[in-house]
Amino acid sequence: MPCQPQLHVxxxxxxxxxxxxxxxxxxxxxxxxxxxxxxxxxxxxxxxVRLAAALAGLAAIAAYLFVxxxxxxxxxxxxxxxxxxxxxxxxxxxxQQLYQAPSVSYVxxxxxxxxxxxxxxxARVLGASYLTLRLVSLVSSLAxxxxxxxxxxxxxxxxxxxxxxAGAFAATYFVTDTWFDVARVDSLFLALSIGGLYAARRMxxxxxxxxxxxxxxxxxxxxxTGLAEAVVVPVALLAGPHRRLAxxxxxxxxxxxxVTTLVLGLTSGGWYVYYVFQxxxxxxxxxxxxxxxxxxxxxxxxxxxxxxLAGARRVPGVxxxxxxALGAEGYAALVHSxxxxxxxxxxxxxVALLAGxxxxxxxxxxxxARTRAAVPPALVLSQLALLLSAFHPxxxxxxxxxxxxxxxxxAGIRAFGGTVAVPADPGLSLAAxxxxxxxxxxxxxxxxxxxQAAIASFRRSAADAMADRRFSAIITDSPSAPYAYPxxxxxxxxxxxxxxxxxxxxxxxxxxxxxxxxPMYVWLPRGGASCxxxARVLDGVTExxxx
Numbered sequence: 062m063p064c065q066p067q068l069h070v071x072x073x074x075x076x077x078x079x080x081x082x083x084x085x086x087x088x089x090x091x092x093x094x095x096x097x098x099x100x101x102x103x104x105x106x107x108x109x110v111r112l113a114a115a116l117a118g119l120a121a122i123a124a125y126l127f128v129x130x131x132x133x134x135x136x137x138x139x140x141x142x143x144x145x146x147x148x149x150x151x152x153x154x155x156x157q158q159l160y161q162a163p164s165v166s167y168v169x170x171x172x173x174x175x176x177x178x179x180x181x182x183x184a185r186v187l188g189a190s191y192l193t194l195r196l197v198s199l200v201s202s203l204a205x206x207x208x209x210x211x212x213x214x215x216x217x218x219x220x221x222x223x224x225x226x227a228g229a230f231a232a233t234y235f236v237t238d239t240w241f242d243v244a245r246v247d248s249l250f251l252a253l254s255i256g257g258l259y260a261a262r263r264m265x266x267x268x269x270x271x272x273x274x275x276x277x278x279x280x281x282x283x284x285x286t287g288l289a290e291a292v293v294v295p296v297a298l299l300a301g302p303h304r305r306l307a308x309x310x311x312x313x314x315x316x317x318x319x320v321t322t323l324v325l326g327l328t329s330g331g332w333y334v335y336y337v338f339q340x341x342x343x344x345x346x347x348x349x350x351x352x353x354x355x356x357x358x359x360x361x362x363x364x365x366x367x368x369x370l371a372g373a374r375r376v377p378g379v380x381x382x383x384x385x386a387l388g389a390e391g392y393a394a395l396v397h398s399x400x401x402x403x404x405x406x407x408x409x410x411x412v413a414l415l416a417g418x419x420x421x422x423x424x425x426x427x428x429x430a431r432t433r434a435a436v437p438p439a440l441v442l443s444q445l446a447l448l449l450s451a452f453h454p455x456x457x458x459x460x461x462x463x464x465x466x467x468x469x470x471x472a473g474i475r476a477f478g479g480t481v482a483v484p485a486d487p488g489l490s491l492a493a494x495x496x497x498x499x500x501x502x503x504x505x506x507x508x509x510x511x512x513q514a515a516i517a518s519f520r521r522s523a524a525d526a527m528a529d530r531r532f533s534a535i536i537t538d539s540p541s542a543p544y545a546y547p548x549x550x551x552x553x554x555x556x557x558x559x560x561x562x563x564x565x566x567x568x569x570x571x572x573x574x575x576x577x578x579x580p581m582y583v584w585l586p587r588g589g590a591s592c593x594x595x596a597r598v599l600d601g602v603t604e605x606x607x608x
Contacts (some may be wrong), residue, residue: 066165068579072246072403074148074229076440077185084331087219087598090261097179102572103122106432106435107434107435107438108221110438110439110442111219111221111225111420111438112221112446113224113374113428113438113442114166114221114225114420114438114439114441114442115220115221115222115225115226115228117225117228117442117445117446117449118224118225118226118227118228118231118232118445118474118583119224119228120230120445120449121229121230121231121234121445121448121449122227122228122231122234122447124205124232124235124452124454125202125231125232125234125241125242127454128234128239128242128454128457128458129195129199129202129241129242131454131458132242132384132457132458132459132573133192133195133196133242133596134191134192135150135191135459135464136191136467136492137191137459137461137463137464137467137488137492138191138193138488138572138575139167139191139239139242139243139244139488139572139573139574140238140240140243140244140245140572140573140574140575141485141486141502141572141575141576141578142170142245142500142575143191143194143243143244143245143488143572144486144487144488144489144497144500145169145170145483145488145500145503146170146176146177146180146194146245146246147189147190147191147194147244147487147488147491148167148487148488148491148500149169149170149177150177150180150181150184150189150193150194151189151491153177153178153181154181154184154185154189158328158332159174159177159329159333160325160329160330160332160333160335160337161329161330161332162330162515162518163499163504163507163515163518163519163522163526164499164518164519164522164523165498165499165504165519165522165523165526165546166496166497166498166499166522167497167498167499168499168500168503168504168506168507168519169336169503170246170500170503171336171337171340171341171503171506171589172283172284172285172337173281173282173283173284173321173337174244174282174283174325174498175246175249175279175282175283176197176245176246176249176250179197179249180194180197182246183196183197189495191244191488194244195242195243195244197244197249198241198242198243198244198245198247198248199241199242199248201248201249201251201252201347202231202241202248202251202252203241204252204256205230205248205251205252205255205410206227206228206230206231207227208226208252208255208256208259209223209226209227209230209260209410209413209414209417210223210224210226210417212255212258212259212262212380212414213226213227213414213417213418213420215262215263215421216262216377216380216418216421217318217417217421218421219421221419221420222417222418222420222421222438223417224447225417225420225438225441225550226413226414226416226417226418226420226441226465227413227417228445229362229365229412229416229417229441229444229445229448230409230410230413232444232445232448232449233361233362233406233409233448234525234572235449235451235452235453236360236361236447236448236451237361237402237403237405237406237409237449237595238401238402238574238575239573239574240402240403240406240575242576243574243575246283246284247403247406249283250280250283250284250287250407251406251407251410253276253277253279253283253287253382254277254280254290254387254407254410255414256276256280256381256408257273257276257277257279257280257290257291257294257350258290258379258380258383258414259473260272260273260276261273261277261294261297261298261310261379261383262377262379262380263343264303264310266306267306267309269306270303270306270307270309270310270313271309271310273294273313274295274308274309274310274311274312274313274314274317275313275317277290277310277314278291278314278317278318279317280315280547281314281318282317282318282321285337285338286320286342286390286391286393286394286407287390289386289389289390289393290383290386290387290390291318292312292386293311293382293383293385293386294379294382294383294386295307295308295310295311295314296382297378297379297381297382297383298310299380300378301377301378301379318415322334324428326473331571335512335515339510339512340506340510340512340515341382341394341397341505341508343510343511343512344397344398344399344506344509344510345397345398345509346396346397346398347396347397347398347399347400348396350395350396350400351396352548353395354391354392354395354405354408354494357402357405357410358405358408358409361405361409361448362409362412362413362416362438362444363444364441364443364444364447365412365413365416365441365444366412366416368415368416368419368420368436368437368438368440368441368444369412369416369418369419371419371436371437371440372415372416372417372418372419372420372421372437373415374420375418375419376415376418378393380414380418380583381415383411384411384412384414384415385411387407387410387411388407388408388411390407391405391406391407391408392408395559398509399502399506401575403575410574415446416437416440416441417441420438420578421439427491427543456573457573458573459570459573462569463542463570466565466569466570467570468563469579470489470561470570470580470599471489471492471493473598473599474489474490474493474495474536475493475494475495475598477533477595477598477599478495478533479495479532479533479534480495480496480498480531480532480533481493481495481532481534481535481536482498482532482534482535482536482543483497483498483535483536483580484498484499484500484501484504484537484543484546485500485501485519485537485578485580486500486539487499487500487582489536489580498532499519501543504519504523507519508520523546525534527546527550527552527553527554528553529578530553530554530586530587530588530589532586532597533555533586533589533590534583534584534585534590534599535550535554535583535585536561536580536582536583536584536599537580537581537582537584538578538579538580538581538582539578539581539582540556540581540582543584547576550584552587553587554584554585554586554587555584555585555587556582556584556590557582557583557584557585557595557596558589558592559592559596560581560582561580561581561582561583562579562580562581563601583596
């Protein structure tokens with residue numbers, strides 16, 4: 062899609078934001094006590110470095126917007142689980158249950174419903190497509206940046222510090238598989254989490270306490286790991302000046318989460334509780350990820366961590382507790398099997414907040430003190446420079462060739478008809494106008510759990526589908542047997558020898574975020590179409606061909 066208008070908008074936003082930052086910091090400088098002429102350079106150093114960090118932060122946000130806007134309307138999955146998000150939104154629009162017994166036709170991702178519900182509301186206006194779901198994530202990420210900047214500005218009195226903190230978090234986009242704008246729950250979860258912290262810190266009465274409780278509960282209704290923050294923040298409020306309001310926040314959280322859990326649990330026959338609260342606890346730990354969390358944190362934000370530590374003593378207790386909860390949430394999700402780099406994002410948010418708080422004006426007297434005050438912004442500026450050096454938009458924006466391969470594959474799936482199972486990307490079936498099947502990752506989450514009723518439900522459904530040859534074709538991203546389907550599919554299905562995209566370069570039509578697989582292998586029911594015919598159909602050569 063053309064990018065000139067988008068670049069013009071980004072340039073205008075960046076220029077106006079830079080002007081406001083410079084104006085606010087000049088006002089702060091005029092308000093500060095005048096220093097002797099011989100000390101003017103040390104006095105100006107912290108402000109100069111802070112402004113440079115803010116400008117680098119604006120560049121990071123602009124770079125993120127450049128990528129996000131260019132790929133917003135890409136009609137295929139940017140990340141391999143986006144397809145299941147689209148399936149869940151379509152189910153809500155059709156009035157179907159989001160949580161039900163696992164079957165070969167559908168298994169939910171195992172998250173609470175808020176992201177899918179908000180996306181469904183947007184889809185009623187904009188249509189149920191990847192564009193709509195990504196737009197929800199994009200708006201959520203920008204809200205997260207804005208709340209982070211505002212919170213730091215309110216705490217430090219420096220707009221530049223706030224923008225630098227938001228930019229440092231935005232810049233992690235380039236080292237976390239470009240996650241902020243994909244059709245997943247994470248960006249909404251992060252926006253609600255920082256919003257809850259902001260409300261808890263700035264509350265002035267019962268209304269603010271209720272707002273904090275609603276936001277923290279909403280975060281937990283987007284991603285269940287948010288329960289840590291929902292517990293820790295009211296406890297931290299008890300030790301601060303708003304201890305009388307801590308009970309109001311806690312009661313609000315309890316009411317929102319309690320009523321939601323009760324209603325969804327009863328209406329789903331208990332499956333909501335299974336997917337959201339029980340399933341993750343049934344998965345084993347991935348011990349290799351115990352160290353990966355710290356490696357990812359040090360690699361992406363090591364310098365910002367040093368800046369955060371430099372100002373940790375001045376952080377208000379409720380914010381410090383909230384940041385600790387965010388880090389714990391990320392760690393707990395990552396160390397479970399199935400954890401991914403997106404699970405580290407809450408910890409990145411916590412570090413960006415703490416680093417931003419360390420960018421305050423600092424002591425106003427003393428040459429050495431003022432020089433030391435320049436160290437945190439210098440660390441954040443260096444961190445931003447390193448993160449921006451990882452900005453390679455060509456690797457993150459699918460091109461016309463990717464669209465061409467996808468459209469050709471869609472035409473083949475549509476011509477094949479019936480139920481074409483694409484376990485790694487049910488969004489392809491939806492785009493072709495065919496019924497989707499359960500996503501293989503969601504199914505595998507059930508199969509590696511310990512609930513025998515859930516496992517039996519999926520296995521029985523999959524075995525019946527395979528025995529009845531319910532699928533006119535199965536397209537997989539691996540040469541092994543269809544993933545998560547029990548038994549030996551060789552009894553009723555056989556694999557075609559030629560790869561589906563054999564002549565297509567490996568860099569085309571593959572997710573640019575997360576797992577990078579793509580449909581490659583075709584399984585056909587025995588006694589049905591031949592591989593030669595199926596290959597011609599799925600390759601888009603449909604004239605005169607009947608599978």
